[in-house]
Amino acid sequence: MSDHFVDRNRLWSRLDAAVAALPEPPPTPIAVVDLDAFDANAADLVRRAGGKPIRVASKSLRVPALISRALAHEGFAGVLAYTLAEALWLHESGVSDDIVVAYPTVDAAALRRLTSSPDAAGAITLMVDDPAHLAVIDAARSGDAVEVRIALDLDAGLRLGRQHIGPKRSPLFDTADVVAMARRVHEHDGVRLVGVMTYEGQVAGVQDDVPDQRTKSLLVRRLKQASMAQLEVRRREISDALAAVITLEFWNGGGSGSVEATAADPAVTEVAAGSGLLVPGIFDHYASFDPHPAAYFGLRVTRKPTPAMATVHGGGLIASGATGEDRSPVPWAPPGLHLTGLEGAGEVQTPLTGHPAALLRIGDLVWFRHAKSGELFEHVRDVHLVSGESVTEVVPSYRGCGLAF
Structure with missing residues (x-):
């Protein structure tokens, strides 16, 4: 940069x-977006993704015109939303008909809207990591509700002994627990398991080339390498185990700071990115890319x-x-x-x-x-x-x- x-x-x-x-x-x-830099960043993300599609993380944009602009770039496909209400609005507004909600929802009103609309339910995928999330969906249904698309959010943190490094997101870490949850979704009426998400925030969202912090930056890069190595093994094991239960449509992973490493994983079918389009302050000083x-x-x-x-x-x-x-x-x-x-x-x-x-x-x-x-x-x-x-x-x-x- x-x-x-x-x-x-x-x-x-x-x-x-x-x-x-x-x-x-x-x-x-006065909020300003430099379109020349935005488009250059989009092209660079596509290059880094190495042919795998990029799902736009709407949380990192929050401007409909910019989400649409990113989707107009070849190599981008679909939206990673942060609430179901947002996903419904993006679909109704014609921004996208392929939206994955990145976080579990307990919004009963939005769930009632989703389960009463075949069009919305066909375009939007909900994230779950606990049987309680399925119960919330069931409670929101009324009458002949439509089938709901489901993805599993898996913990993508680094485990070093008893220490966990990474975002505290999903309780699903061990392969056996993931498969058990997948079977539960697969056998549950009114829902269909279509995808998996693994967000390695400890790699995608942490600076690793900070001036005057050479020792710390070196340690962070080593932890990132260890995390991606461990995660590739876990993804392969989980993918093989899930294949006996269901054929998935997608496996989402990564973020702007880890696009190359995540896209290189054979289990991953798409990567997520949003911050790399606008490049806020905390995305300075990454060894993996030179953003604008x-x-x-x-x-x-x-x-x-x-x-x-x-x-x-x-x-x-x-x-x-x-x-x-x-x-x-x-x-x-x-x-x-x-x-x-x-x-x-x-x-x-x-x-x-x-x-x-x-x-x-x-x-x-x-x-x-x-x-x-x-x-x-x-x-x-x-x-x-x-x-x-x-x-x-x-x-x-x-x-x-x-x-x-």
Whole structure:
């Protein structure tokens, strides 16, 4: 990833020019997506996937137009949604007719909608990892409900003795437990087992080439290698065992940070990616790929508390996950700006230090990168799509569509 000061100064000028050309100055935060970088990232993800289709992780986008843009790229197919209500809306809106919900749902109202619609039930796959999830589906049925497509979410963490490294997701780890759950779904009335998901977040979502952290980065890369080696064996064993029970339509795996390694696994038929299209702050410093940041938000300078500081209005768009510095937004353009240690990014104001702060004037724009992909767009209604120095289109986020998933 190029983060050279010259490139970031050019970005500052380009985004400022694009916004200045609008008929009316938009309110801040001004959300912008660089389409040239977005498309370059999409092409690179397809290259890294080595011929296996990429399912778009909607949680990492949350802008219908961007989900559709990704799906228009050859090599992308289907959506990995994060709620059933979202999946139903994406289907009803014509965004996709192949949607896998990545997390189990207990949303009774959405389940009633799904089980009463043959079209929706044929397009949407639900995730389960516990018999209780099947009971929730049954409770939502009414009358002659349609058959529901089901996928199993399997734990993809690394086991080192009694230690578990990775997201705490599914209780299904051992092959015997997976097969037992598969048989239970297979024998359950009104549902059909069609797929499996293994998300190795400890590989796909962890930086492993961080400047000034050589020893830690080396350890992380070794843990990633060990995790993928262990997971390939587990996937093969589980795949062979499941073949005696059911013929699956798909096996989903991976994420933006592990596309090559996951796609190389023979058991996997498709990979998931979303963050790699926009490249938020926590996707800097990966050894496996060189992405192009594509999403930014602009805030205007409203105060000069000292000649050497500048304060912008807003900025406290803190990302989810374990709290820490890596969850804060990154002041990006102009380059050389820093959050202060005492105030950080505030809800209504964010003071900035660094050489450029002395040059900024009240009313100037400062461009930030959000720490996690997609979450930025929960804070805005409009997303400005930029190509070169022009805003080519202003499109709604989910929030701009009046939706909150």
